[in-house]
Amino acid sequence: MKWVFLVALSITLCSAMPRFPRIQYKMPEQLPPNYVQSWFTSFVDHFGSGIETFQMRYFSKNTYWTNNTQAPGPIFFYCGNEGAIEMFIENSGWIDQLASQMGAAVVYAEHRYFGQSMPFGNRSFTSPQNLKYLSPHQALGDYAYLLQNLKIMYYDAPVIAWGGSYGGMLAAWFRMKYPNLVVGAIASSAPIFHFMGSVNPEEFNEIVTNDYAMVDTNCVPYIKTAHDILGVWTRNSTLWWQLQEIFNTCTEVITYSTASNIINWIDNALTYMAMTDYPYETNFLEPMPANPVNVACSKFNNLADDATDAEILAAIRDAVNVYYNSTGNNTCNLVDQQYDNGLGDNGWDYLSCSTLVMPIGSDGVHDMFLPQPFSISAIDSYCLQTWGVAPVTDYAKIFYGSSTNPLGPLRYASNILFPNGSLDPWQSGGVLESIHANSVIGFIMQGAAHHLDLRTPNPSDPEDVVTARNTEKQLIKYWLATAK
């Protein structure tokens, strides 16, 4: 009976872990040229009062800027999201390129509680009291204050907000809530509707599954079978030594927790590869080949029809190592450490537990994963235990609107572009269609993964991405012309 109890408890804990996948960037070794780091004194709390301030970091580049008092070049303002700001500079080369064409200054603002912008230094994550200022609203407050200040130096130049993923949500919300500071926003792959009551939590994993299904017909069945095998093996402690051997884990598989983490480790990789299924080599946590989903699926090609369970597991191990270890440098697999690589993850985990609860689940029928329905009560208990907070599930709905309300706030917004990628699972919460023509525009770029349009143009880019970048350029010109 003791064993059964332990398993039951572990399942609960395991499914309580919120899984909000995001691209895990590696810190770039050096930035593109001429980005200068600066610090700005902002208020810890913008919505009450207080004399507490902190230093937020931003980078700016003025080499392209049209320095003309009467007709200054615009400011391209990137709304930093969940990570050190350098990573977004490194992975948004299109913004830099367009700035050079349009005489724009470029500013990248770092999101509070990420990178080096810590409101309470190295005590920022030590208590709920210190963490309570981590929210999208407060981050937008920082950006508003910073911009108000910068505009003085830039002759009140018009501002275009940019962002990808959560940064795209911030860019869109920035234009919605501060239309006087920002003339328009490019909100790439921004799942602004991915909240309770306005999203189907299982759609995300259906899209991931579909990305693999499109590659070849055997891929999803093998991944599904591998999950079924793991569902059995992880619950049978006499088979754990085999899991340890096949998956070459860095830690011994002697607890249910480690055994089941193998499944999480696999699912993270499968999801991230779908999100970052770019048509050329990229460099995230580790270098990844072009079209990683195709490469991953190819690992099942050599399986015989009568492949053993162990062979199928070995194949999925190789498939996910396209993400974790394409260089072959890792000598073992860190199945226990995927959730724990630095402050960035902590900040995102806190946001996922407070104002940004984005429901994701799987039913095991319409997707290739084991069934793990989204459960708000599991999230609740995890968040209370981990951060001492209760999720505010209707925060985004109330403050920024939802897709289900026909009179939602986007109806009142203008000058926001929402590009989405057809391969990107986050399109499940995106603005896929225009809300009103020429003003709040959403569309899908065929063949594109998560905010591919923001990356440096590449000969392998799908046609739709080339078109999208051109649309961005034309729209920005139009917004700037009509703002005057």
Added chain:
Amino acid sequence: MKWVFLVALSITLCSAMPRFPRIQYKMPEQLPPNYVQSWFTSFVDHFGSGIETFQMRYFSKNTYWTNNTQAPGPIFFYCGNEGAIEMFIENSGWIDQLASQMGAAVVYAEHRYFGQSMPFGNRSFTSPQNLKYLSPHQALGDYAYLLQNLKIMYYDAPVIAWGGSYGGMLAAWFRMKYPNLVVGAIASSAPIFHFMGSVNPEEFNEIVTNDYAMVDTNCVPYIKTAHDILGVWTRNSTLWWQLQEIFNTCTEVITYSTASNIINWIDNALTYMAMTDYPYETNFLEPMPANPVNVACSKFNNLADDATDAEILAAIRDAVNVYYNSTGNNTCNLVDQQYDNGLGDNGWDYLSCSTLVMPIGSDGVHDMFLPQPFSISAIDSYCLQTWGVAPVTDYAKIFYGSSTNPLGPLRYASNILFPNGSLDPWQSGGVLESIHANSVIGFIMQGAAHHLDLRTPNPSDPEDVVTARNTEKQLIKYWLATAK
């Protein structure tokens, strides 16, 4: 030398006292019929996360409401301002009357930190930590949450936001920031531009002066002369016994602080009478006659051409007692206590020190007061000393826009009506002209004081107020029709 030093110190302290006049209502003995008190559990901090909640109070009245699932009557939602919510129910009879005509439900929400809506009970004002959640942004967060909840009960009925004075600012901002929750706003006498950099701080007192000048040509010169006399007498301690006798003060005039408080006591009354110069009897702190400014000016009528200084001071004492003591019940004058009558004033003082620093000053040339230029450094030191906070003077400008920015956020708003009174000094920060026709409309009601339009219709109302109420009714109908 010691005496000189004391005086100098006192002058500094005295002028450091922020003077942000507001109508001082008396708590009504009973409410209009059928208003039911309820409590709503709201979050202490809407913009981070946390599990702390508090009980906010609201009143609602459903007797007029068209209870029809398909076409429910609208909700008239009053955005409570700085005081116990009963006072605004009592003094906004027009909202009730229009609700009866339009089949509307009426909801009056109490502003946090006022009345009985105390986030930390009777410890709400005891520390900067407990006070930091007192701000317009947080109050609007309460209203958004409350409305989201109420709309379920009211079949998602469309909502009209109402408010007068600071409540009008909240109503306008509510529509600007939450257009999905509110289809339109009546923002009566709302000085949403009365902030640093977008208002002339001395205009307020010029308008007050003008209200008295319009009554008769002698009134302002007498008030001015009385101020000049007081400027001398309060600084000469050998004359304090005479001040005590003439002004019949409840406390002895034995300090410069009490002596100079006589001037503040006078100026408050002169200002409040201008703000509440209604054409019929009203009942604020004490009952006031119709057209109190006229009645006050009449107190100078019997002065001889060679009236003594003491006679002129006695006349201004009688003039301001039109405000403080028209019943004659007070046996002495509480010149030291005007700033200290209950929690409502504390909350307003804190707001004036944090997010709502509304600059007011006098130059003694274009107004009838002693020169007291607006000084942000004086405000700074007062606020730090009193509340431990530093004013955030650009809060409203950044979050809600200002009149000086041609691309201000009102350009992006719609469905807001800004009625202003020609007698009301707060028009100095009001929206006096339409920003765009049929959508964001400002105008002046000739002969009206502070948000007279919201009060119960009265045969003595000026014609412009009757017209304004009709405009409000027609616009609300139009907003409701176009919202569907």
